[in-house]
Amino acid sequence: MKNISNLIGRIHPLxxxxxxxxxxxxxxxxxxxxxxxxxxxxxxxxxxxxxxPRPRFPRKAxxxxxxxxxxxxxxxSAYPQAVTPQMVLNFLAGGAAxxxxxxxxxxxxxxxxxxxxxxxxxxxxxxxxxxxxxTRNMVEGPAMTAPEAQxxxxxxxxxxxxxxxxxxxxxxxxxxxxxxxxxxxxxxxxITGRPVADVTGRGTGVDDAGWRRKVAAxxxxxxxxxPDPADPMDVLTKVGGFEIAGLVGDILAAAxxxxxxxxxxxxxxxxALVASELCPVARSYVIAAHNSVEVGHRIMLExxxxxxxxxxxxxxxxxxxxxxxxxxxxxAVAILDEMATFGEAGVSEKDPPASADVKARSGQ
Amino acid sequence: MKNISNLIGRIHPLxxxxxxxxxxxxxxxxxxxxxxxxxxxxxxxxxxxxxxPRPRFPRKAxxxxxxxxxxxxxxxSAYPQAVTPQMVLNFLAGGAAxxxxxxxxxxxxxxxxxxxxxxxxxxxxxxxxxxxxxTRNMVEGPAMTAPEAQxxxxxxxxxxxxxxxxxxxxxxxxxxxxxxxxxxxxxxxxITGRPVADVTGRGTGVDDAGWRRKVAAxxxxxxxxxPDPADPMDVLTKVGGFEIAGLVGDILAAAxxxxxxxxxxxxxxxxALVASELCPVARSYVIAAHNSVEVGHRIMLExxxxxxxxxxxxxxxxxxxxxxxxxxxxxAVAILDEMATFGEAGVSEKDPPASADVKARSGQ
Numbered sequence: 159m160k161n162i163s164n165l166i167g168r169i170h171p172l173x174x175x176x177x178x179x180x181x182x183x184x185x186x187x188x189x190x191x192x193x194x195x196x197x198x199x200x201x202x203x204x205x206x207x208x209x210x211p212r213p214r215f216p217r218k219a220x221x222x223x224x225x226x227x228x229x230x231x232x233x234x235s236a237y238p239q240a241v242t243p244q245m246v247l248n249f250l251a252g253g254a255a256x257x258x259x260x261x262x263x264x265x266x267x268x269x270x271x272x273x274x275x276x277x278x279x280x281x282x283x284x285x286x287x288x289x290x291x292x293t294r295n296m297v298e299g300p301a302m303t304a305p306e307a308q309x310x311x312x313x314x315x316x317x318x319x320x321x322x323x324x325x326x327x328x329x330x331x332x333x334x335x336x337x338x339x340x341x342x343x344x345x346x347x348x349i350t351g352r353p354v355a356d357v358t359g360r361g362t363g364v365d366d367a368g369w370r371r372k373v374a375a376x377x378x379x380x381x382x383x384x385p386d387p388a389d390p391m392d393v394l395t396k397v398g399g400f401e402i403a404g405l406v407g408d409i410l411a412a413a414x415x416x417x418x419x420x421x422x423x424x425x426x427x428x429x430a431l432v433a434s435e436l437c438p439v440a441r442s443y444v445i446a447a448h449n450s451v452e453v454g455h456r457i458m459l460e461x462x463x464x465x466x467x468x469x470x471x472x473x474x475x476x477x478x479x480x481x482x483x484x485x486x487x488x489x490a491v492a493i494l495d496e497m498a499t500f501g502e503a504g505v506s507e508k509d510p511p512a513s514a515d516v517k518a519r520s521g522q
Numbered sequence: 523m524k525n526i527s528n529l530i531g532r533i534h535p536l537x538x539x540x541x542x543x544x545x546x547x548x549x550x551x552x553x554x555x556x557x558x559x560x561x562x563x564x565x566x567x568x569x570x571x572x573x574x575p576r577p578r579f580p581r582k583a584x585x586x587x588x589x590x591x592x593x594x595x596x597x598x599s600a601y602p603q604a605v606t607p608q609m610v611l612n613f614l615a616g617g618a619a620x621x622x623x624x625x626x627x628x629x630x631x632x633x634x635x636x637x638x639x640x641x642x643x644x645x646x647x648x649x650x651x652x653x654x655x656x657t658r659n660m661v662e663g664p665a666m667t668a669p670e671a672q673x674x675x676x677x678x679x680x681x682x683x684x685x686x687x688x689x690x691x692x693x694x695x696x697x698x699x700x701x702x703x704x705x706x707x708x709x710x711x712x713i714t715g716r717p718v719a720d721v722t723g724r725g726t727g728v729d730d731a732g733w734r735r736k737v738a739a740x741x742x743x744x745x746x747x748x749p750d751p752a753d754p755m756d757v758l759t760k761v762g763g764f765e766i767a768g769l770v771g772d773i774l775a776a777a778x779x780x781x782x783x784x785x786x787x788x789x790x791x792x793x794a795l796v797a798s799e800l801c802p803v804a805r806s807y808v809i810a811a812h813n814s815v816e817v818g819h820r821i822m823l824e825x826x827x828x829x830x831x832x833x834x835x836x837x838x839x840x841x842x843x844x845x846x847x848x849x850x851x852x853x854a855v856a857i858l859d860e861m862a863t864f865g866e867a868g869v870s871e872k873d874p875p876a877s878a879d880v881k882a883r884s885g886q
Contacts, residue, residue, distance in 0.1 A: 188612050189619050190600070190726040194842065195815065195835025236554070236872050244869040248552055253862025255553050262849075262856050362554040363872065451559065469833060470850075471559025478558065485626075485849035486834075492626050498617025505608040508600050508727065 159391070162311060166437040168414040172206030180205035180212070180494060187497040188505045194493060196467070197486070200445070201494040204487065207418045207443050212495045215328035215418075218265035218484060219321050220256060220477040221408050222249060222332035223314065225273035225400035226292030228301065230337035232375040236363045239292075239336045243276040245476075246334060250281050255474055256332055259481035263488075265330065267477075270317055272310055273400030274335075287313035289400045293341075296379040300396040301341065307395040307403045314407025322415050329412045330447075330484060332477020333401050333425040337361075339452060342428035344376045344397035346454045348385045349431055350461055357454030359424075362473070390435035398432070405429030410436070413443035420487065422480040423450035423472060427458045434462050447483035448472055523755070526675060530801040532778040536570030544569035544576070544858060551861040552869045558857060560831070561850070564809070565858040568851065571782045571807050576859045579692035579782075582629035582848060583685050584620060584841040585772050586613060586696035587678065589637035589764035590656030592665065594701035596739040600727045603656075603700045607640040609840075610698060614645050619838055620696055623845035627852075629694065631841075634681055636674055637764030638699075651677035653764045657705075660743040664760040665705065671759040671767045678771025686779050693776045694811075694848060696841020697765050697789040701725075703816060706792035708740045708761035710818045712749045713795055714825055721818030723788075726837070754799035762796070769793030774800070777807035784851065786844040787814035787836060791822045798826050811847035812836055 180202045185191050192198060205211050224246050230239045248254045249269045260267045270285035271278055275292035278284060289310050293301035302310070318329060339361035346357045354376045360369055376397075383396040394403055406429045412419035413433075421430045421444055434441035441462045448468035449456060459466060467483045500507050544566045549555050556562060569575050588610050594603045612618045613633045624631045634649035635642055639656035642648060653674050657665035666674070682693060703725040710721045718740045724733055740761075747760040758767055770793045776783035777797075785794045785808055798805035805826045812832035813820060823830060831847045864871050 187619070188609070188617060189838050193726065193836065193838040194619065195837065197834055197836070197846075238870055241870050244867070245552070248862060248867040248869055251862070251867065253552060253867045255551070255558065255857055255861055258856050258860045259853055261860075262853055362557065467834070468850075470561055470831070472557065472561070473559065474553050474557040482561075482850060482853055485853075486832075486846060489623055489626055489846055489849075492622050493619060496622045496625075497619055498612060498615070503608070503612040503615065503617045505612055506602055506605050 159308060162308065165315060165410050165414050169410065169437055169440050171439055172442050173209035176209050176211045177202050177206040183494060186499045188500055188503045190508065197490045197493060200487060200490040204418050204491060208416055214491050214495060215488060217325045218263060218328045219268050219326050220260045220265050220330040220332050220481055221268045221317060222256060222334060222477055223270050223272050223401035223404040224334040226275035226335055227337035227341060227399050228293045228295035229297060229340050229375055231295050232297050232371060233368065234340045234372040234375055235337045235361055236368065237336050239275055242334060242336045243274050243278055246271065246274060246278060250283055254476060255478050256476035256481060259478050263481045263484040265481060265484060268317060268321060272313060272404045285317060293399050296341065296344065296383060296397050297375050298382065300383055301398060302395050304395050307391065307398065310400045310403030311407035314404035315411040318408045318411040322417065326417065328484065328487065329408065329417050330420040330422065330477050330480035331405050331408055331426040332422050332480060333405065333475050335399060335401050338399055338401065338425050340372055340376060341397055341399045341402060342424050343454050344379055345393055345428040346431060346458045347376065348380065348387050348393045348397065349435060350457055351387065352457060357457055359452035359454065390432045394432050402429050406433045409433040409444065410440055413440040418445055419443055420445045420447050420480040420483050422447055422477045423475055424452035424455045425475055427455050430462060431458045445483065445487065448479035523672060526672065529679060529774050529778050533774065533801055533804050535803055536806050537573035540573050540575045541566050541570040547858060550863045552864055552867045554872065561854045561857060564851060564854040568782050568855060572780055578855055578859060579852060581689045582627060582692045583632050583690050584624045584629050584694040584696050584845055585632045585681060586620060586698060586841055587634050587636050587765035587768040588698040590639035590699055591701035591705060591763050592657045592659035593661060593704050593739055595659050596661050596735060597732065598704045598736040598739055599701045599725055600732065601700050603639055606698060606700050607638050607642055610635065610638060610642055614647055618840060619842050620840035620845060623842050627845045627848040629845060629848060632681065632685060636677060636768045649681060657763050660705065660708065660747060660761050661739050662746065664747055665762060666759050668759050671755065671762065674764045674767030675771040678768035679775040682772045682775040686781065690781065692848065692851065693772065693781050694784040694786065694841050694844035695769050695772055695790040696786050696844060697769065697839050699763060699765050702763055702765065702789050704736055704740060705761055705763045705766060706788050707818050708743055709757055709792040710795060710822045711740065712744065712751050712757045712761065713799060714821055715751065716821060721821055723816040723818065754796045758796050766793050770797045773797040773808065774804055777804040782809055783807055784809045784811050784844040784847050786811055786841045787839055788816040788819045789839055791819055794826060795822045809847065809851065812843035
C-alpha cells in the first residue's frame with residue numbers, strides 16, 4: 159500500500175492555466191463560441207490534464223488486461239471460461255475487435271495476463287504478470303488476498319509506466335475475462351449502496367435464469383464478504399478481480415503522469431470507480447468513452463460525474479469503445495491546434511451591426 | 523421536375539441479400555452476437571446501401587454548399603451576412619473546422635457557391651453554381667421561384683455525380699449560410715405540422731429577443747406563403763434556400779448511385795426531410811451523424827426514423843458532425859471486413875456446457 163499511497167500523492171489537480179489558454183483560443187477560432195459543444199470542453203480538459211494548452215496525442219495505446227474469475231463457477235456467464243485464453247490468443251493474432259479498432263485509431267495494443275486460469279504460451283507481445291489462475295470464487299470468500307490485489311495494482315502501474323517510458327500520450331483501458339461483469343456489478347453495488355439487481359446486466363448475454371443466478375451470486379458474495387463501502391481497497395480485494403485491480407493501477411499511473419486515460423465500458427468503469435474512491439482527483443484524468451448496455455455503468459459514471467462521449471449500445475469490452483472514442487479526442491485537439499482564428503482568417507466576429515445594417519442583396 | 527423524377531426513379535430499396543450476408547458474418551465474428559450494438563447495425567445498413575456484403579469507403583468527400591438567405595434582413599442571426607463569403611474563403615484556405623475534421627477523416631472537401639450574396643473570387647477549388655445573390659426574404663414572399671429551386675437541386679445532383687465520376691464511396695453533406703437555420707425551421711414546421719416555436723432554436727447564438735424575431739419571421743413567412751405540407755417542392759421553394767435545395771440534390775444523387783450519405787445537422791436534416799418526402803426510400807441511404815443542439819433537429823430525425831450516431835452538443839454546421847461520424851462508419855466496416863471468425867480464431871462460441879462443467883481453476 160505504501161507504493162500506491164506514493165503514486166496517489168503524485169496525482170495533482172488539472173492545470174488551470176493551460177485550461178484558460180485553451181479556452182481563450184477556442185473562443186477566437188472561426189466558429190461561433192461553443193458551437194463545437196463537447197469537443198471544445200474535451201479539448202480544454204485534456205489541456206488541463208497534460209498542462210499543455212495545445213496538446214496532441216500521436217502515441218496511443220490500448221492496455222488490455224486479461225484474467226479469470228472464480229465466480230464463473232457460479233454459472234454467471236454465457237461463455238465458458240476457456241474463452242479467456244482463446245481471446246488472448248486472438249488479440250495476439252490480431253483477429254479481435256480491439257485489434258481492428260485500435261489499428262483504426264492509430265493505437266498500439268498492450269496485452270497482459272494478470273491471472274488467466276490457463277497457462278498461456280509465451281509470446282513476444284504478451285506481458286505475463288499472472289497473480290494466480292483466476293481469482294477465488296467470491297461467493298465462498300474473498301476473491302483475492304490483500305497482497306494479491308496490491309500486486310495486481312502494481313502490475314497495472316508498471317505496465318503503464320513502461321509504456322510511458324517507450325512514449326505514450328494517450329492511454330485507453332481494456333479488459334478480457336469471462337465473468338468479469340459480475341465483480342464489476344459487486345463493486346458498484348457496494349460503493350454506491352444500490353441494490354444488486356439495479357446494477358447487474360446480462361454481460362455477454364445470459365438468459366433470464368442466468369441473470370437471476372448472477373444477481374444471487376453477487377448478493378451472496380456481499381453477505382459472505384461484507385466489503386466496507388468506505389474502504390475501496392477492501393471492496394476491490396473481496397469482490398474485484400485481477401484485471402480490475404490492474405486497471406486501477408493503469409488509471410492511477412496515467413493520472414500521476416498527466417496522461418489522459420480513456421476508459422472503455424463497465425469493467426474499466428468499475429476500476430475507475432475504485433481509483434476515484436482512492437483518489438478523487440484521479441477522475442479528472444479520466445475520459446468516459448461510451449455508455450455501455452450494462453445497467454450499472456450509468457450509475458458508476460454518474461457517481462464519478464463523467465459523461466460518456468459515445469452511446470452505441472456496446473457491450474463487448476476489450477477497450478473497443480475506448481478505441482473509438484480516441485477518434486473524437488484526436489478531433490478535439492486537432493480543432494484546437496489547427497483551426498484559424500477570426501483574425502488570421504479575416505472573418506467577422508459576433509456582435510454584428512443591428513439587423514438594419516445587414517446589406518442583404520436578396521429580394522432585389 | 524422531369525430530371526428530378528427520373529433521378530427518384532433510380533432510387534431502389536436496400537439490397538436485402540447483401541444485408542443478410544453481412545448479418546450472418548457479424549454473427550460468426552469473435553465477439554458475442556450483437557455486442558458491438560449500433561456499429562453492427564450500421565455495417566449491415568451500408569452493406570444494403572452499396573449492395574456489397576463487405577463494403578469499404580476509402581474515397582470520401584464532404585460536400586459543403588454555401589448560400590445566403592433574404593430572411594437574414596429580418597435580424598434572425600447573430601452574425602452579419604458578410605460572414606458567408608468570409609467563411610467560404612476560410613474553407614478554401616483550409617482554416618475552418620470542417621477543413622480540420624475532414625482531413626482527420628480522410629475526406630476531401632468540395633465547396634460550392636449555390637447563391638452567396640457576394641461575388642467570390644474564382645478559385646480552383648470553388649465550384650460556382652450561383653443561382654442568385656441570396657434568396658428573397660421569405661417573410662415577404664417565396665424565397666425562390668420554382669425554376670430556381672429546381673436549378674439548385676440539379677446543381678447538387680451534378681456536383682455529387684461529378685465527384686462519383688472522380689471516385690467517391692462515402693458522401694457527407696455540409697452547409698454554410700448565415701440565417702440558414704431559419705428556413706430549416708420553416709421546413710420542419712411545415713412538413714411536420716409542429717408549432718414554429720417548438721422547432722426553432724438559437725442558430726449560431728441569437729439572444730432571447732433574436733429568437734423571438736426569428737420565430738415571428740418564420741410564422742409570418744408561413745402565413746404569407748402558405749406552403750403545402752403535402753408538396754415538398756412547394757415547401758422547399760417557398761421557405762427553403764439555395765444550399766438546402768442543393769443538399770436535396772446531393773442526397774437524392776447519392777441514393778440513386780447507392781452511396782451512403784452522412785447528413786450533418788439541422789440544415790442537412792431539413793434537406794434530407796425534403797428528399798425523404800419526395801422519395802421515402804431515399805431515407806434508407808441516409809446516416810444521421812449527430813444530434814444537433816437545434817431543437818427542431820430531433821423532430822425531423824424522428825420523422826425520418828433516423829437515430830444519430832453522435833450526441834456532442836454541436837451546432838456549427840459545415841459538415842463538421844458528418845466528418846466526425848465518418849470515423850465510426852469506417853470502424854463499422856473495418857470490423858465487418860477485418861475481424862476473425864470463431865472458426866478462424868479457434869474461439870469457443872456461446873451455448874457453453876452447463877455451469878457445472880466449467881473447469882474453473884480458481885478457488886483451489
